[in-house]
Amino acid sequence: MREALGASIPSAGVACAFERQMLGRLTEDRAEGPFDPDSLTEDYEAGLRVGEMGGRGIFVRMRDEKGALVATREYFPDTLDAAIRQKARWIIGISLAGWDRLGWHGGASEWWMRIRDRRAALAALVLFAAYLSLLLWAALLVIGFFFAYTPPPYPRIIHALLLLNGGLMIWRAILRAIFAAHSYGWRHGIASIPRICIANLIAIMAARRAIFLYVRSLLGRPLTWDKTEHRFPELRSQE
Known part of the structure; x- marks a missing residue:
């Protein structure tokens, strides 16, 4: 839904990937790297910052050659x-x-999604x-x-x-x-x-x-x- 509305997509920890160029942009004003160590949800914030920079996030659901879902599994x-x-x-x-x-x-879609998040x-x-x-x-x-x-x-x-x-x-x-x-x-x-x-x-x-x-x-x-x-x-x- 977020992707369809054009809103920022939060990153999901180890289950996400970044384009190298975008990682570089995330580090431009941060000596400590693309993720803010002062944040309690640095992966979530990184995804929203990508959107604020004009980048785009997408949800990907894919399977490997054996038909297994590519995903991070943990309890x-x-x-x-x-x-x-x-x-x-x-x-x-x-x-x-x-x-x-x-x-x-x-815009309105971004505000609506942030309201849902918060x-x-x-x-x-x-x-x-x-x-x-x-x-x-x-x-x-x-x-x-x-x-x-x-x-x-x-x-x-x-x-x-x-x-x-x-x-x-x-x-x-x-x-x-x-x-x-x-x-x-x-x-x-x-x-x-x-x-x-x-x-x-x-x-x-x-x-x-x-x-x-x-x-x-x-x-x-x-x-x-x-x-x-x-x-x-x-x-x-x-x-």
Whole structure:
């Protein structure tokens, strides 16, 4: 979608490649190289800087001569603490500090994509409110069952919005399962649906940590690189 709209495409760490001439342009004003060591998401920023320089990024999906997908494979941190720290670093680097470092440039499509990139903290707040509302709704059902309490009916607009959002959520879960199954098999496709709740929990807790660390940085404490361990399928299978 970003490519079709002409917006900058963020680099994706080790899963990206740069033209040598563009790497040279990225180093023109930086003695430390094309990637800024002060950034928590230097690969993301490099992709946006390429766009600001007039360069173009593209998504490439290709297979090798054996038909295997050319991609970088690694496990996301498999403990709650490590996953929260990893995602919190991304939220700070892209959503919070990225706003300060990169600002807003380009046309409407670029602005729209940067809004999407930087919505993580707000999205986590919405997720928290949604889960809290779900718990309150369940509590009202229990109260109504035991104490003959009938909650007031929803207004029509709220009912329509609930149906719309429920339908979109189901549609997204189905697509998630289809694409996960296509790449990793039907077991992972099915498992991807309940993992949505786990991902949301990590997002909420990571946003809380990110906001806390970012506010501390505004008060004078510098941001630090919170490194997490990366494990790869081939290496893990040999352990």
